[in-house]
Amino acid sequence: MKIHDGQFVFHESLNAAFLKELFEGDTIYAETVFEDFLRDLPAYWEKVQSSYQNKNMSLLGTNIHTCKTLFGYVGFTDLQELCQEFENKCTLNTAEAIQTDFNTLTRKKQEAQKIIENEYNRLKRYNEG
Amino acid sequence: MKTTCIIVEDIQIAADFLKKFCEKSGLIDVKGHFLNVRDALEFLDQDRPDLIFLDVEMPGANGFQLLDSLTYSPKIILTTSKTDYAFDAFQYHVDDYLKKPFTYKRFLEAVRKIQDQPPPIPAAITPQPSIDMDFLFIKADDKLIRLKKDDILYMESMRDYVKFITSGKTYITYSTLKSMEEKLAGPSFIKVHRSYIININKIDDIRGNTIYVQGNAIPVGKGHKEELAARLNIL
Numbered sequence: 115m116k117i118h119d120g121q122f123v124f125h126e127s128l129n130a131a132f133l134k135e136l137f138e139g140d141t142i143y144a145e146t147v148f149e150d151f152l153r154d155l156p157a158y159w160e161k162v163q164s165s166y167q168n169k170n171m172s173l174l175g176t177n178i179h180t181c182k183t184l185f186g187y188v189g190f191t192d193l194q195e196l197c198q199e200f201e202n203k204c205t206l207n208t209a210e211a212i213q214t215d216f217n218t219l220t221r222k223k224q225e226a227q228k229i230i231e232n233e234y235n236r237l238k239r240y241n242e243g
Numbered sequence: 244m245k246t247t248c249i250i251v252e253d254i255q256i257a258a259d260f261l262k263k264f265c266e267k268s269g270l271i272d273v274k275g276h277f278l279n280v281r282d283a284l285e286f287l288d289q290d291r292p293d294l295i296f297l298d299v300e301m302p303g304a305n306g307f308q309l310l311d312s313l314t315y316s317p318k319i320i321l322t323t324s325k326t327d328y329a330f331d332a333f334q335y336h337v338d339d340y341l342k343k344p345f346t347y348k349r350f351l352e353a354v355r356k357i358q359d360q361p362p363p364i365p366a367a368i369t370p371q372p373s374i375d376m377d378f379l380f381i382k383a384d385d386k387l388i389r390l391k392k393d394d395i396l397y398m399e400s401m402r403d404y405v406k407f408i409t410s411g412k413t414y415i416t417y418s419t420l421k422s423m424e425e426k427l428a429g430p431s432f433i434k435v436h437r438s439y440i441i442n443i444n445k446i447d448d449i450r451g452n453t454i455y456v457q458g459n460a461i462p463v464g465k466g467h468k469e470e471l472a473a474r475l476n477i478l
Binding site: 135136146150172175176184205 | 254255256257263300302324344347384385
């Protein structure tokens with residue numbers, strides 16, 4: 115689904131309709147938010163990995179909760195839902211039991227980060243032009 | 244006149260959005276942004292903004308614990324990415340509940356809603372003391388734990404935390420003994436020392452200025468002796 119936000123078209127993996135409403139055509143602010151996302155996500159994800167490795171499920175749930183919120187601000191609403199499911203699983207399962215889910219989430223996070231990196235660069239170019 | 248507010252939010256992007264929305268609206272004057280409850284409470288000791296945008300899940304204490312500690316009744320808009328807190332929000336009489344990320348339109352609805360309300364009645368924001376309920380919820384170990392009042396032996400103050408001692412387990416939660424005193428108002432609980440509230444029904448014996456509850460020795464403060472004596476059913 116591609117929706118024009120002014121003239122800027124967000125990547126099809128992102129919830130463009132939501133981003134349009136969120137940024138209201140302010141691509142300068144969108145650029146700032148995408149930049150902040152790229153700045154903050156690695157630090158938060160490090161905490162996710164550390165809590166997973168230490169099998170601290172309660173902390174893992176809390177850390178995923180934070181990442182979930184970040185994903186929302188850049189339009190990854192489906193990834194937000196996946197994080198919510200994972201967060202719920204953290205309260206009921208061991209680290210071993212959610213290993214597959216964790217690996218999936220890690221892979222999706224990497225893909226998401228890559229997409230946002232590209233989107234950030236596109237926004238930057240768009241705003242400069 | 245603008246509504247004054249503070250933002251209590253540990254995620255910078257979320258706080259920045261709120262600041263931007265406040266500025267854009269021209270209706271809200273942001274007095275400060277705090278990354279945790281402790282810093283916010285320090286500010287609230289000195290200042291009383293009209294409104295608090297309050298995240299629920301933050302490192303350390305959570306948003307509801309801030310509400311427990313308030314000494315006045317500001318408007319409260321909860322901002323969270325979970326909808327599971329709706330019941331708690333209702334119990335705490337919060338004014339609105341914004342699910343993150345939220346749009347400017349939704350933000351404006353919430354702000355207009357609170358600005359249309361009459362001024363708050365000067366009363367504590369804390370929920371009505373649950374005298375008629377036989378349990379309470381405490382936040383410990385990153386979850387809300389349902390604790391039957393009958394199971395509590397006593398509570399001990401630990402600065403900004405309260406330790407709950409039951410027969411089988413001990414819980415530590417971010418709160419104050421004063422707040423617990425209000426919540427547990429009723430015939431079963433009494434403050435016997437500045438650091439202790441006990442469940443009268445659990446007292447085994449009293450020797451001098453010490454109360455014994457299942458092997459635990461609890462001191463009785465000088466200022467509490469008289470009230471304790473009056474509350475005990477001494478033959």
